[in-house]
Amino acid sequence: MAAESVEQLREAVAKGQSGGRGPYRAAVVGADEDKLLANLATVDRHLQRTDRKLRAPAGAYFGQASVDPGPIALLFPGQGSQHPGMLAELCVAFPSMRAWFEGLDAAVADLTDVPPSALAFPPPDLSDEERRAIEAQLLTMEGGAQLGFIAGLALHELLGELGIRGQAMLGHSNGEHAALVTSGTFVYASRAKIYKAAHDGMLAARRLPPPLEPESSVAVSACSRTFLAELIASMAGSLFLAMDNSPSQVVLSGRAAAVDRAIEQISMHGGICVRLPYPYAYHTPLFDGWRRTLDGMYHEAAVAAEHTPVYSCATAAPFPADVAAVRELAARQWTTVVRFGDTIERMYADGYRTFVEVGPGSKLTGLVDDVLRKRPHVAVSACSSLRPDFEQLHHLAAELFIAGYEIDEARFALTNDTSLWSGELPAEKSPLHALSDEAPVPGGLKSTAPLGSNVVAALALQHFTLMQEFLAGQERIFALLGAALEPGAGAAERVCCPFLRPDRRGDGVRLDFERRFDLTRTDPILRDHSLGSALPVIPFTLSMELVAEACRHLFGHRGVVTSMSDARAYRWLALDEETLRMRIVAEAPAPGSAHVQLFELAGDGRQHLAFEALVEVSERYEEAPASYDTRPTRPTDWTAARFYSDYAFHGPSFQGIREVQRIEGDAIEATLVVTDLASYLDAGTLALDPALLDCAGQLVGLWLLERGHRHFGIFPFRLREFHQHRATPPAGSIIHARATVQWDERGATEAEIVFLDERGEVLYQLRGFEQRYLAFPQAFASFVLGAQRHQGSLSRAVHGNGVRRVLDDLPSGFLEESWGIWSRALAHLFLDRDELRQWYSLPHREQARDWLLIRVIAKEAMRELAAEEHHLELAPTAVHVVEEGSGEMRIRCAELEARGPMPRLRIERHEHGLALTHIV
Numbered sequence: 001m002a003a004e005s006v007e008q009l010r011e012a013v014a015k016g017q018s019g020g021r022g023p024y025r026a027a028v029v030g031a032d033e034d035k036l037l038a039n040l041a042t043v044d045r046h047l048q049r050t051d052r053k054l055r056a057p058a059g060a061y062f063g064q065a066s067v068d069p070g071p072i073a074l075l076f077p078g079q080g081s082q083h084p085g086m087l088a089e090l091c092v093a094f095p096s097m098r099a100w101f102e103g104l105d106a107a108v109a110d111l112t113d114v115p116p117s118a119l120a121f122p123p124p125d126l127s128d129e130e131r132r133a134i135e136a137q138l139l140t141m142e143g144g145a146q147l148g149f150i151a152g153l154a155l156h157e158l159l160g161e162l163g164i165r166g167q168a169m170l171g172h173s174n175g176e177h178a179a180l181v182t183s184g185t186f187v188y189a190s191r192a193k194i195y196k197a198a199h200d201g202m203l204a205a206r207r208l209p210p211p212l213e214p215e216s217s218v219a220v221s222a223c224s225r226t227f228l229a230e231l232i233a234s235m236a237g238s239l240f241l242a243m244d245n246s247p248s249q250v251v252l253s254g255r256a257a258a259v260d261r262a263i264e265q266i267s268m269h270g271g272i273c274v275r276l277p278y279p280y281a282y283h284t285p286l287f288d289g290w291r292r293t294l295d296g297m298y299h300e301a302a303v304a305a306e307h308t309p310v311y312s313c314a315t316a317a318p319f320p321a322d323v324a325a326v327r328e329l330a331a332r333q334w335t336t337v338v339r340f341g342d343t344i345e346r347m348y349a350d351g352y353r354t355f356v357e358v359g360p361g362s363k364l365t366g367l368v369d370d371v372l373r374k375r376p377h378v379a380v381s382a383c384s385s386l387r388p389d390f391e392q393l394h395h396l397a398a399e400l401f402i403a404g405y406e407i408d409e410a411r412f413a414l415t416n417d418t419s420l421w422s423g424e425l426p427a428e429k430s431p432l433h434a435l436s437d438e439a440p441v442p443g444g445l446k447s448t449a450p451l452g453s454n455v456v457a458a459l460a461l462q463h464f465t466l467m468q469e470f471l472a473g474q475e476r477i478f479a480l481l482g483a484a485l486e487p488g489a490g491a492a493e494r495v496c497c498p499f500l501r502p503d504r505r506g507d508g509v510r511l512d513f514e515r516r517f518d519l520t521r522t523d524p525i526l527r528d529h530s531l532g533s534a535l536p537v538i539p540f541t542l543s544m545e546l547v548a549e550a551c552r553h554l555f556g557h558r559g560v561v562t563s564m565s566d567a568r569a570y571r572w573l574a575l576d577e578e579t580l581r582m583r584i585v586a587e588a589p590a591p592g593s594a595h596v597q598l599f600e601l602a603g604d605g606r607q608h609l610a611f612e613a614l615v616e617v618s619e620r621y622e623e624a625p626a627s628y629d630t631r632p633t634r635p636t637d638w639t640a641a642r643f644y645s646d647y648a649f650h651g652p653s654f655q656g657i658r659e660v661q662r663i664e665g666d667a668i669e670a671t672l673v674v675t676d677l678a679s680y681l682d683a684g685t686l687a688l689d690p691a692l693l694d695c696a697g698q699l700v701g702l703w704l705l706e707r708g709h710r711h712f713g714i715f716p717f718r719l720r721e722f723h724q725h726r727a728t729p730p731a732g733s734i735i736h737a738r739a740t741v742q743w744d745e746r747g748a749t750e751a752e753i754v755f756l757d758e759r760g761e762v763l764y765q766l767r768g769f770e771q772r773y774l775a776f777p778q779a780f781a782s783f784v785l786g787a788q789r790h791q792g793s794l795s796r797a798v799h800g801n802g803v804r805r806v807l808d809d810l811p812s813g814f815l816e817e818s819w820g821i822w823s824r825a826l827a828h829l830f831l832d833r834d835e836l837r838q839w840y841s842l843p844h845r846e847q848a849r850d851w852l853l854i855r856v857i858a859k860e861a862m863r864e865l866a867a868e869e870h871h872l873e874l875a876p877t878a879v880h881v882v883e884e885g886s887g888e889m890r891i892r893c894a895e896l897e898a899r900g901p902m903p904r905l906r907i908e909r910h911e912h913g914l915a916l917t918h919i920v
Contacts, residue, residue, distance in 0.1 A: 148174060
């Protein structure tokens with residue numbers, strides 16, 4: 001909405017009235033009404049305090065629009081922006097987008113057995129190794145470069161249909177080709193000619209010989225430019241400045257041996273280095289062979305006399321008017337430094353204040369912000385790997401609207417059922433135009449054959465099925481979401497399953513719906529199951545409950561869940577941003593039997609199979625085996641109290657172990673209590689009891705602790721059989737549990753567990769309960785395990801005039817295991833909300849790892865210092881780290897600043913390559 005004054009806007013927000021037109025504008029973006037109202041409340045609170053600009057990443061915007069916001073510059077990213085699943089949501093919704101990728105597939109069919117779009121839109125259920133192989137191919141000159149080129153053209157066309165057009169173009173590295181085409185500088189008589197150019201580019205890249213000596217590249221930040229210039233000069237001819245992206249980042253390329261030496265010296269100087277996965281030294285004289293190839297290809301290209309201005313990162317100036325000079329410069333930029341920062345400065349001087357990134361990523365947006373810093377500007381991407389496609393487009397529209405551009409609401413009706421501007425919410429709730437994130441979710445992409453070791457061949461097998469899904473379009477998607485099923489059941493039926501409440505009734509054949517977990521609204525129980533008490537994750541046993549509840553809905557709440565078999569967990573389900581979108585699919589191959597799958601719906605539009613099981617429903621519970629007698633208690637080193645204090649991360653609702661009775665041989669016995677979940681859940685009846693069942697894994701952990709294991713985690717991944725013989729007793733009931741555990745030295749445990757009620761009758765049986773055993777580095781364990789976490793996590797030694805604190809036992813690759821779950825847990829433990837957003841936006845894994853570890857060590861060092869000198873216990877998020885370049889850190893902490901001057905920290909390198917701090 002808009003208003004003539006901030007007072008009018010504030011009054012409209014407070015009274016829930018629609019606003020008119022004017023320079024003061026507000027917009028909210030949200031996936032549902034609750035999110036919209038939350039962001040609206042953020043705007044309301046902001047207007048009560050100040051009239052400064054508001055730009056909250058969650059989706060709350062306010063500002064004073066410029067009368068003439070000026071021209072828009074479109075930025076086209078190059079290599080590195082491509083990622084699996086890029087633009088997938090838009091390709092499902094818009095046939096015009098999909099046609100670009102289909103045209104590329106047809107054009108290069110003679111060059112490859114694997115259509116390029118099979119790399120862009122791979123099957124969802126790939127292993128880490130397979131996904132890494134795809135990501136590597138996406139970055140090649142042969143296939144990835146052409147995909148990035150086509151993605152830029154397709155997205156540019158869509159933005160034009162939405163009324164967003166550029167008055168200037170700029171391409172970064174390989175993105176310059178898309179800028180030259182979309183600007184009308186390079187003229188192709190038909191789209192077929194564009195595809196032919198992509199075909200020729202792929203063929204030329206295939207024929208490109210490997211470098212005579214290995215080459216590589218590295219991104220460098222937090223390092224003096226003077227030092228870098230001296231370093232490059234010392235290795236002239238072997239090391240080059242390839243990209244000057246922003247004040248905070250440059251890229252060095254050259255001979256691999258020279259790059260290795262540069263990394264070593266930069267690291268010793270305090271700089272941060274991130275290796276880039278490129279086999280050639282792009283934008284250096286070493287890549288002259290490609291320049292000559294393009295020079296020949298461009299020689300015959302038609303160049304228009306009149307076109308939208310295009311700026312060149314090779315000259316930091318507009319392309320020349322001379323036709324021959326245009327062709328020569330377009331080829332020469334591949335051996336010339338990419339002066340992106342200088343070019344943005346030149347465009348800013350020429351009057352450009354708004355920069356829209358047009359491609360499958362948002363890296364250039366961050367670089368623009370870094371170049372222009374606090375100067376007035378707008379930098380926003382049309383696509384992001386961190387958000388669903390539709391949501392990012394809505395954020396783009398909100399940013400432009402606040403800046404003063406008029407957004408055509410009708411054009412932003414992105415699909416028949418999804419509009420950008422959803423109109424006014426009910427008057428009593430909100431007067432603001434609301435941006436809706438709801439969009440069809442690509443689903444049901446199933447493999448026609450299992451993936452083999454040859455990833456490329458497997459992708460070829462997958463491709464036909466995938467493209468058929470695309471061609472089915474929205475009608476297929478809505479069918480997958482169960483739109484044809486009957487309306488939801490009555491209120492009495494809805495509350496019987498407190499975790500799942502689909503908006504439709506199961507028909508006994510298939511049920512498909514979404515569930516959004518929200519830590520603050522519907523699912524506070526997950527705070528009690530957080531890695532390191534910081535990152536909430538869905539426990540294996542809650543996944544079992546979700547599967548059971550889905551099955552009950554499928555069969556209309558008739559009967560009880562009696563058994564489950566072959567339950568498998570494939571990936572962590574974590575609430576990184578306090579929310580998690582899940583798709584639940586239940587199908588009945590036979591009456592009373594169901595196959596249920598849980599999919600995580602990722603922010604990039606992909607879905608990942610996370611959990612599945614076969615479930616049996618019957619009119620009554622199975623007959624229980626004979627009852628068991630309990631045995632007398634014998635002392636153990638590990639009591640329940642010690643377990644929850646010194647090891648486990650479980651909160652009250654998951655602390656079901658009351659007393660450890662005995663641990664001997666391969667057996668463990670304990671008494672449990674049914675915890676009260678009423679304060680976490682609406683009134684209703686659980687199909688199982690996930691908190692009580694979670695004690696099964698806890699018993700295995702206790703068994704390992706008693707046997708001498710200390711720094712480890714155990715994580716369930718399979719349950720061969722589960723049987724339920726009676727309903728779970730009410731809260732406060734005493735349960736007896738008995739388990740036998742088999743230890744596999746290869747890194748797993750397998751347990752047989754029985755739960756008995758107070759009368760000794762069998763309640764649950766678990767057979768073949770398998771858990772992965774992971775040995776934690778001691779420092780990491782001290783951060784995440786038990787109530788005494790953070791104590792003594794850094795080793796210390798006197799060093800000069802200060803104290804050196806070192807975190808030195810994190811093996812390479814450990815934090816990135818299992819989709820980066822350990823680095824995510826560490827980040828949630830140490831970083832505040834703003835830092836988390838910044839960390840998640842970092843484009844490269846190594847850069848993100850260093851950035852995180854630097855802050856972990858700096859914050860931990862300050863917390864230890866506060867405890868030693870001031871007897872203060874500080875939370876990690878109370879300490880803020882400000883990087884100042886050359887490896888130095890400035891610390892901000894209100895509690896410590898009140899007690900005297902703050903120490904400065906220097907980040908250096910340990911002999912094992914890990915970061916350390918030196919208080920000076």
